Amino acid sequence: MKNILNLLLRRTEYKSLYRRIFYTLMIMVIYIIGSNIEILSTANGNKNIDAFSNIGVAAMGGNFTAVTLFSLGLGPYLTAMLIVNLLALRNPEKLMLQTKKERQFKEKAFTMILAIVQAYYLLNMYVKHGDNRIHIMAMGMLVLIAGSMLLIWLADQNTMYGIAGPMPIVVMSIIKSIMQSNAQNDIHLKIIVWIAIACILLFCAVLLIIIERAEYRIDYRDILNTSKDKQSFIAWKLNPGGSLAIMISMSLFMIIKAIIELCIILITQKQVLTWMDFKHPLGITVYMILLFSLAYFLSLLMLNPKRKATDFLKSGNYIEGIHPGKQTESYLTHKARKISLFSGIMIVIIIGLPFYFTLIIPVLSKEIYLAIQILMLIYISINITDVIKNEMYFNRYKNFMNKYW
Structure with missing residues (x-):
């Protein structure tokens, strides 16, 4: 070592x-x-x-x-x-x-x-x-x-x-x-409950890692690639937004709650807003909708199919059976929406759905909140690891790129 x-x-x-x-x-x-x-x-x-x-x-x-x-x-x-x-x-x-x-x-x-x-x-x-x-x-x-x-x-x-x-x-x-x-x-729980929580947390963490690493590939023809053995493809991650949707959804929910509460305080001089609390089903539902919407639109923003279609039009690359220009943009947009929809649903299931269990089993609410924080920690750590790997990769070839760049 x-x-x-x-x-x-x-x-x-x-x-x-x-x-x-x-x-x-x-x-x-x-x-x-x-x-x-x-x-x-x-x-x-x-x-x-x-x-x-x-x-x-x-x-x-x-x-x-x-x-x-x-x-x-x-x-x-x-x-x-x-x-x-x-x-x-x-x-x-x-x-x-x-x-x-x-x-x-x-x-x-x-x-x-x-x-x-x-x-x-x-x-x-x-x-x-x-x-x-x-x-x-x-x-x-x-x-x-x-x-x-x-x-x-x-x-x-x-x-x-x-x-x-x-x-x-x-x-x-x-x-x-x-x-x-x-x-x-x-926190005092039976050992069997801790084992069950650890197994569920492990399953969610593995699923999160798989989704983060997996990618959807779209084959296309590269006019500069004359090799018949090597196929060119667009590689889109199944969760393009990464951990950003989770982080921002919580912040945005807190800001919306703060604005509503401040308006109520100014009008009625009361500070209690129970329906926007996470002890209320409506509050959790509002957050779930917000989380899904952000995951969906952030994924679309990251994939940016319109720019990809424009790049294809400029370079001369094309997808077999699809005309360049508007038809390629429509095709890529359809694929990007499907990926974004999948990303939004999976993020809501893994991160958002456990909040409902705090209503069903309130005794375990503290443990569920702890598990969600650990999942978020794992998710963000994956993104940091990717950044470090990219930095190591570019540093390895930095002298070569500086010579010919």
Whole structure:
């Protein structure tokens, strides 16, 4: 083991990867420090925060159990990016004409609006009525929004100089959430129940890995490939959206819930919204619909059959029996919709369906929430592993590509 480690450390083509990993570790240290800096006393705050709220916020690098510098997490930013991209999906040609500055302005504008809503929602749970409430709320929102922007900047820096962008921050947040929930709740179950939960979790994890690794292939004719033995094909993953749909669906659900609750507070001065709670079937159903919709549209966005059809038209490649242009676009769009539909259904079954079991078997709700967090952790870890593999692959041939690029 020692010899293998020494060999890896001496491999010059992996030095860039080591620098990226070290940079990511430094950002993780900053995140841990910032997530433990409390900016508001929560001693008299809301102790009955929904368990799903903790999971949803943790899936975006945030924390609602305490008001810290990074409590908002990356939720406002990733949700804003999703909104901008889905709006642009209606007119891809217009998106191509937009400059980077224009896209960033739209993303930052949406991010600021969502951050203000979430900051007010979070502080409203902890800041009681009093003479200094307005000042405390104003200063608290300012610090929370600044902390969220700092975390977004760290995620951007990690994308450029580290590994996997915002994903390591999310992984650290989920691990912290799991540790906090286990520390607060003593779980005592029979050994047979633990074995059953472990078997179901293992089955779901294996199924998730298979779906993540599997791909759908569409054969086509490459005019530059004259070999009869080697067939060219389009390789589309069965789950193109990856873990992004799961992460953003939870953040978007929390934002929608926050907006509805804030509207009710302003109109009726009441804060209770039971039907959007995960102890209510309607709340779970709303989340399931949201999860499916995001998984479906994100998959379509990632596959982008229209751009693939345009590339075929430019290169001269074609699918046998399908005319180039509109017919190829229609054919690829039909295939992309089928893949996206499959992706949405499987994600809802694996991640969303277990939430209904918390209603059927409320005694096991804590264990089910724990299992969902572990599944999310596995899923995001798969994506991080893929990023590291790609980095190792490109580093191995970096000298060759630099020579001829």
